[in-house]
Amino acid sequence: MPKAKLSIEWLSGCSGCEVAFADLHEDLPKVLKDEVELVRLPILLDTKEYVSADIGMITGSIRTEHDIKAAHAMRESCETIIAFGTCPVYGGPHGGGYAHTTKELLDRSFIKNPTTRTTESPCHVPQLLDESRTLDSEIDVDIYMPGCPPHPAFIIEGLRGLLQGRVPKIGQQNVCAECSRNMEKTDITTIRRSYEVKFNSHLCFLSQGCLCFGSVALDRCRKAPCPTAGVPCFACGGPSMPVILEPQMDIWTLVAERMAHLTNIPKEDIINEIKKQAKTHYAYAMVSPIFRHKPTSLLRKWVQQSQNVEKGD
Ligand code: SF4
Ligand code: SF4
Ligand code: SF4
Incomplete structure (x- = not known):
């Protein structure tokens, strides 16, 4: 053959x-x-x-x-x-x-x-x-x-x-399904970033007041490598299936609700923190039409701001 x-x-x-x-x-x-x-x-x-x-x-x-x-x-x-x-x-x-x-x-x-030296020669880049x-x-x-x-x-x-002309046997679970950390209710009241404190390695990051997007990330990495190594998931594998399929289902609200439920941190504080970290935590999929039309997408706001800067407003 x-x-x-x-x-x-x-x-x-x-x-x-x-x-x-x-x-x-x-x-x-x-x-x-x-x-x-x-x-x-x-x-x-x-x-x-x-x-x-x-x-x-x-x-x-x-x-x-x-x-x-x-x-x-x-x-x-x-x-x-x-x-x-x-x-x-x-x-x-x-x-x-x-x-x-x-x-x-x-x-x-x-x-x-500062680390790039410019030259007089013309630059042939696309x-x-x-x-x-x-x-x-x-x-x-x-x-x-x-x-x-x-x-x-x-x-x-x-x-x-x-x-072989068949549908690949690839699961559609999220990263949490492969993560060994336990989601438990805690009395944490403030958000902490991953570099600020030493986190318990057995407890879910969300329970400890640290944003982790494993519950809304499609598992294409196996065995939750980042949370296992002590780094919260930032959903680089793309959104989980429910987020893709349901227009109103949103990364922000899902994570904020779960974290507010697991801790004593107000949901608004969590949403504000997600906004602050949006360029890294939301970036991997925000270009997709699936996301730019989600209720919390910041893309339209950013595009408007950039256009205003270019116009000198
Ligand atoms: S939210 Fe993060 S730390 Fe918690 S179980 Fe999911 S992947 Fe693990
Ligand atoms: S950040 Fe990417 S590689 Fe790391 S656990 Fe999340 S989806 Fe997997
Ligand atoms: S950033 Fe893009 S090219 Fe690089 S590993 Fe991720 S998906 Fe692949």
């Missing part, structure tokens, strides 16, 4: 998804050996052309003019397109950029960055778009595989399912 050709392209992202693919170690040849021929993978193969392929895997989000061209070239050359990682599926962490103007972003990253976008805002996507990056077990099962 002929091998399926797999072509991979990266748009704007951190390259963590490519590393995850390369990180499959001995599992990679297991899948590739008999079933898949890798025809394009920027991190491992020096192929610039868009070779025609059965499966096209795209990482990163639409952030530059180059991303638009690359996404269309992949769509034209591949039969099936997989949006691989939280970036193409929900926009990824670049969503936090909405809180700033394009000029502020460029100044901060390149022009006025033009930044005014906004960050999901992959399916530009081309049709056949399969969505969120995760930042997806755990190798999900990558292997996703690919195998696709090759």
Whole structure:
């Protein structure tokens, strides 16, 4: 039986998804050996052309003019397109950029960055778009595989399912389902951030007054690696299924209600803290249309503020 050709392209992202693919170690040849021929993978193969392929895997989000061209070239050359990682599926962490103007972003990253040396020579980098976008805002996507990056077990099962023409056996539970910390009622009255105190390693962060988004995050990382290592979950794998499916179900309100129930912290204080941390805790999915229309989305407010700055208001 002929091998399926797999072509991979990266748009704007951190390259963590490519590393995850390369990180499959001995599992990679297991899948590739008999079933898949890798025809394009920027991190491992020096192929610039868009070779025609059965499966096209795209990482990163639409952030530059180059991303638009690359996404269309992949769509034209591949039969099936997989949006691989939280970036193409929900926009990824670049969503936090909405809180700033394009000029502020460029100044901060390149022009006025103290560790960047500017030169007189012209800079040939792709033009930044005014906004960050999901992959399916530009081309049709056949399969969505969120995760930042997806755990190798999900990558292997996703690919195998696709090759065998079946639905992959991938659960839809949230991160809490894999977390060993216990949710218990406490008498905590104030919010604490993860770096401020030493937290009990057996107790849920929410019970200890520290924001954790595991209950509203889709488990694409397995075994809750961050809470297990002592760091609260910031939902990098994307939203849980109930949040995706129910328009009125919202990350903020769900987490605030749960934390208020587990502690003596007023719900309003929790919501205010979520707002303060919104650029990190909410960023991974806020670009997606699923989120920008949620009742508590800050995106419209940020876009309005940025437009006012640009107009000089
Ligand atoms: S999904 Fe995460 S790991 Fe993958 S490119 Fe985006 S930021 Fe990097
Ligand atoms: S909210 Fe966080 S710490 Fe608590 S059980 Fe869920 S993942 Fe674990
Ligand atoms: S932040 Fe949450 S969803 Fe992301 S890897 Fe850590 S535990 Fe998993």
